[in-house]
Amino acid sequence: DAMVIQNPRYQVTQFGKPVTLSCSQTLNHNVMYWYQQKSSQAPKLLFHYYDKDFNNEADTPDNFQSRRPNTSFCFLDIRSPGLGDAAMYLCATSRGSSNNEKLFFGSGTQLSVL
Amino acid sequence: GENVGLHLPTLSVQEGDNSIINCAYSNSASDYFIWYKQESGKGPQFIIDIRSNMDKRQGQRVTVLLNKTVKHLSLQIAATQPGDSAVYFCAENKGGANNLFFGTGTRLTVIP
Numbered sequence: 001d002a003m004v005i006q007n008p009r010y011q012v013t014q015f016g017k018p019v020t021l022s023c024s025q026t027l028n029h030n031v032m033y034w035y036q037q038k039s040s041q042a043p044k045l046l047f048h049y050y051d052k053d054f055n056n057e058a059d060t061p062d063n064f065q066s067r068r069p070n071t072s073f074c075f076l077d078i079r080s081p082g083l084g085d086a087a088m089y090l091c092a093t094s095r096g097s098s099n100n101e102k103l104f105f106g107s108g109t110q111l112s113v114l
Numbered sequence: 115g116e117n118v119g120l121h122l123p124t125l126s127v128q129e130g131d132n133s134i135i136n137c138a139y140s141n142s143a144s145d146y147f148i149w150y151k152q153e154s155g156k157g158p159q160f161i162i163d164i165r166s167n168m169d170k171r172q173g174q175r176v177t178v179l180l181n182k183t184v185k186h187l188s189l190q191i192a193a194t195q196p197g198d199s200a201v202y203f204c205a206e207n208k209g210g211a212n213n214l215f216f217g218t219g220t221r222l223t224v225i226p
Contacts, residue, residue, distance in 0.1 A: 004157075042203055042216035043158065090157050099207050100146045100165060103214060105157030 003027050004106035006091050012112045013081050021076040021109045023091030029104070031097050032074040034066060035090040037108070043090055049074060050097050078111075086113045126223045133191040135220045137204035140185055144206040148214065149178060149189045153200045161189070161202075191222075199224045 005024045013019040023032065031050050035043035047056045049068045063085070065077040078085055088108045094101040127133045139147075145166040150158035164171045164178045164187075171178050177190040187204050201221050205214040 006157075040219075042219055044216075045213060048213075092157075100163070102148070102160055102163065103158075105150075105159070107155070107157050110155075 004091055004093055004104050006089075006106035006109050008109060009107065010110050010112070012114060013078075014114050015083065016080050019078050019081055019111070021078075021089050021091075021111070023074045023076070023106055024072050025074075025091075025093045025104075026072070027093055027095075027104060028071060029093035029095050030071075031094045031101070032068060033092040033094075033103065034064075034074070034076050035092065037088040037090055039087075046076070081111070081113045083113050086111055123218065124221045124223070126225055127194050129196060129224050129226050130193055133189075133194045133198070133222060133224075135189045135191075135202050135204075135222065137187040137189075137217050138185060139187065139204075139206050139217075141206065141208055142182075142185065144208050146207040147178070147180060147187050148205045148207075149176075149187075150203045150205060150216075151198075151200045152203065152219070158203060194222075194224050196224045196226055198222060 003026050007022050033048040034046045036046055037043040045057050046060045046064055047066055063079050067075045088110050090108045091106045092103040094103050148163040149161040151161050152158045162173045162176050162178050164180050169180050175192045179188045191198055201219045203219045204217045207214055
């Protein structure tokens with residue numbers, strides 16, 4: 001019954017080697033988010049899509065990009081992963097972008113950078 | 115700066131006791147607050163929410179209290195169970211486009 005599905009659960013990449021994380025949803029929600037969560041820290045929003053409109057957070061490094069080819073899928077691309085990019089990456093969705101929308105999170109992808 | 119912070123990073127309680135997790139915020143414009151539970155290796159899971167026009171909301175075994183005067187939010191868990199062991203985050207929405215700002219988190223450990 002998973003509604004927000006992230007693959008893979010664990011991803012290992014090499015320093016500087018591009019990596020893509022994927023997220024899909026069965027909720028038909030308009031908004032999809034990518035959060036970065038480092039160990040013992042709170043999730044930090046990287047960017048979100050409202051439908052096809054991309055909204056980048058001001059402090060998200062250029063190294064992080066995203067694609068949303070359709071309503072169901074959203075990808076996080078890390079062009080040149082550094083050691084500091086090792087983290088849990090969480091995908092979330094919401095029906096809309098009003099103040100009181102609930103976010104539904106996937107189980108995350110744990111990224112390791114060697 | 116404006117932030118959402120938690121008073122205690124860890125909390126240990128005996129099984130069956132009540133738990134209280136606190137959260138302080140400083141943005142008076144925030145009008146919607148959510149508590150999330152995050153178990154190890156999983157994404158945050160919605161527990162309960164509250165809007166700024168309320169001061170209390172109850173769910174199943176959980177109650178959220180909002181004190182706007184002192185900008186304080188708390189999560190009360192009744193009869194805490196081992197399955198409640200997790201990290202609990204409060205989050206606030208500052209209005210406008212949906213953008214949740216998460217607090218630091220409190221790790222709750224339930225002792226059998």
